[in-house]
Amino acid sequence: MTKQEFVKGEKYLKLNKEGDFVVDYDGKLEIIDFHTHMSNVVPLKILDPDSKGKKLKYPTLASINHMDLSVPYWKKNDPDEKMKGLVPLIKFSREGYKILKDMVHGGTYENCFKSQEENMIQKNVVLPLSTEKCDRSMEALKLAEAYPGRFIAFCSVHPQDPRMKEKIVQYKELGAKGLKLKITEIELKGDFKPLVDVFKACYEVGFPVLLHTGSLTHLKRSNVSNLMWKLMKSTRVAIFGELLKELPMDFKFIFGHSGIAEYKLVAEYLKAFPSALAELSCQSAESITYLINEVGYERLLYGSDWPALPQAITLSRVLLATENNEEARACILYKNAAALLK
Secondary structure (H helix, E strand, C coil): CCHHHHHHCCCCEEECCCCCEEECCCCCCCCEEEEECCCCCCCCCCCCCCCCCCCCCCCCCCCHHHECCCCHHHECCCCCCCECCHHHHHHHHHHHHHHHHHHHHHCCHHHHHHHHHHCCCCEEEECCCCCCCCCCHHHHHHHHHHCCCCEEECECCCCCCCCHHHHHHHHHHCCCCCEEECCCHHHHCCCCHHHHHHHHHHHHHCCCEEEECCECCCCCHHHECHHHHHHHCCCCHHHHHHHHHHCCCCCCEEEEHHHECCHHHHHHHHHHCCCCEEECCCCCHHHHHHHHHHHCCCCEECCCCECCCCHHHHHHHHHHHCCCCHHHHHHHHHHHHHHHCC
């Protein structure tokens, strides 16, 4: 199947001249994309975002023949997939590095502004990805300062950073609107107190916190090695959902990606913690509809994970899930984010 044939069967999606997915919608939309990155905010060698002619390849996306937009992450699942031995582990690591490299290569102003215009997106919330030794928060703040009409900056401070509390206060004063982390149980070595301390520091300054959450649930335990299983489950929803019990009930925690395949568990945590929210990047129309039905639309945020993924695909899923509810559409695409970012 070709991409042209694929989009013929997908409402709200089309291809631009370069063959990339863009939204197919005749009306006007107000949109804040709550989950984006740029070439200078990931923990690799920085590429000047003003670089020209850098083509995005989107290696995160499944090939057309393996793409299935009816499931989270949009990839056909093989229930008998095996991930034992060193080869799957090496492949998994290489694919992750390849994705980061493409984000650096193609996360430029040129590509960003083009995608915003093609998909009717007014602003991107830029989420830096910091490690213990590499803090990219200032890069995100520079983007928002240079293009305040295009970008809103979050910061990212690692739990093991000795200046964690000081930095969070500093970034708040410099204009950051929240904090983003992608951190694993393995990285924390099972000790979640430093992460809870980050949450509490963010609560004190009024920051919402967005974490990468979720795992793929189609894998059978018997088909996966111990190390690979631990790696695949190291950002599972329950880890972070249970930590919310240690925070005030009005702490604003955002489940990034809505937990991927664990979106139903995210819904349960949203019911238990009324200030928690879910960001929808990589979700399907069916899973978004489920979340709307279970917890309402007032705590759901459109996000794309651009430039890892095209902005158009999650956007098209939101449009499908809200076809009969204009208020839900407006809230998910813009109003909820605008209220959170005040």
